[in-house]
Amino acid sequence: MEKSNDPVAMATVAPMASVTAQRPIRTDLDSAFPKPYMGRAMVAPSMEHPDGTPNHNPRGLSVLQQHVAFFDQDNNGIIYPWETYKGMRQLGFNILISLAAGLVINIGMSYPTLPGWFPSIFFPIYIQNIHRAKHGSDTGTYDTEGRYMSVHFENMFSKYARTVPDKLTLKEIWNMTEGNRLAKLEWVVLYALARDEEGMLSKEAVRGCFDGSLFEYCAKKNKDAVYAGKSTLLNMAGK
Numbered sequence: 001m002e003k004s005n006d007p008v009a010m011a012t013v014a015p016m017a018s019v020t021a022q023r024p025i026r027t028d029l030d031s032a033f034p035k036p037y038m039g040r041a042m043v044a045p046s047m048e049h050p051d052g053t054p055n056h057n058p059r060g061l062s063v064l065q066q067h068v069a070f071f072d073q074d075n076n077g078i079i080y081p082w083e084t085y086k087g088m089r090q091l092g093f094n095i096l097i098s099l100a101a102g103l104v105i106n107i108g109m110s111y112p113t114l115p116g117w118f119p120s121i122f123f124p125i126y127i128q129n130i131h132r133a134k135h136g137s138d139t140g141t142y143d144t145e146g147r148y149m150s151v152h153f154e155n156m157f158s159k160y161a162r163t164v165p166d167k168l169t170l171k172e173i174w175n176m177t178e179g180n181r182l183a184k185l186e187w188v189v190l191y192a193l194a195r196d197e198e199g200m201l202s203k204e205a206v207r208g209c210f211d212g213s214l215f216e217y218c219a220k221k222n223k224d225a226v227y228a229g230k231s232t233l234l235n236m237a238g239k
């Protein structure tokens with residue numbers, strides 16, 4: 001196969017489109033791990049973690065399935081609103097936010113994931129079909145089948161993490177999700193959960209959100225804090 005050395009063919013910035021310079025994309029990913037363009041079905045690699053999260057067992061689940069599996073309290077492959085609620089409480093969110101999450105997430109996502117066409121008043125989310133609940137206009141880090149696209153994950157930070165490399169401010173998250181209210185909500189909740197002491201959301205925390213390992217980490221940290229009598233709710237991860 002012929003490789004292109006033509007600088008115009010290989011350019012990532014177009015002089016007449018200043019936004020392509022303002023939001024640069026990575027050109028060096030293949031120096032950190034092989035085939036960065038290839039969707040990974042079960043792990044979420046980054047330049048810092050080419051093999052995904054250490055000690056995180058995918059259990060045969062897609063990365064998107066891993067994102068939601070934490071909320072499946074009884075491990076039966078179905079997430080009911082009360083399980084979403086309980087998971088949110090374990091993360092340290094208050095009763096009101098957890099109730100809202102249980103309702104909004106399950107009412108919004110249940111139907112497309114059902115095995116048949118008949119709706120259920122219990123609003124179950126079937127993890128088997130969670131890819132059908134994807135709403136499209138997001139960062140593109142999950143592909144349509146729930147794989148993880150490292151190239152989109154990395155470009156998200158090269159484009160929008162302009163204040164500190166590999167960390168997002170709330171304003172940067174706001175800009176990134178402009179025009180997509182549903183993703184904005186997910187990102188603001190993630191920011192509330194995992195921002196560090198400086199008010200920044202780290203690349204590691206975001207990667208952990210994608211493969212669900214962040215939720216396990218935060219739940220454990222919150223549980224320990226509750227036992228020690230110093231749960232700080234909503235400000236825990238600092239990861």
Ligand code: HEM
Nearest residue numbers: 068071133134135136138139140141142183186187189190
């Ligand atoms: C604290 C709890 C949660 C946080 C912080 C969170 C955060 C996120 C984030 C940041 C994304 C990535 C969106 C993007 O690529 O722009 C996402 C995607 C997604 N989340 Fe969650 N999530 C949470 C709970 C849940 C629950 C309980 C479910 C369902 C049971 C769920 C289902 C999904 C789905 C289906 C997607 C893919 C959406 C798409 O790409 O269109 N999430 N979430």
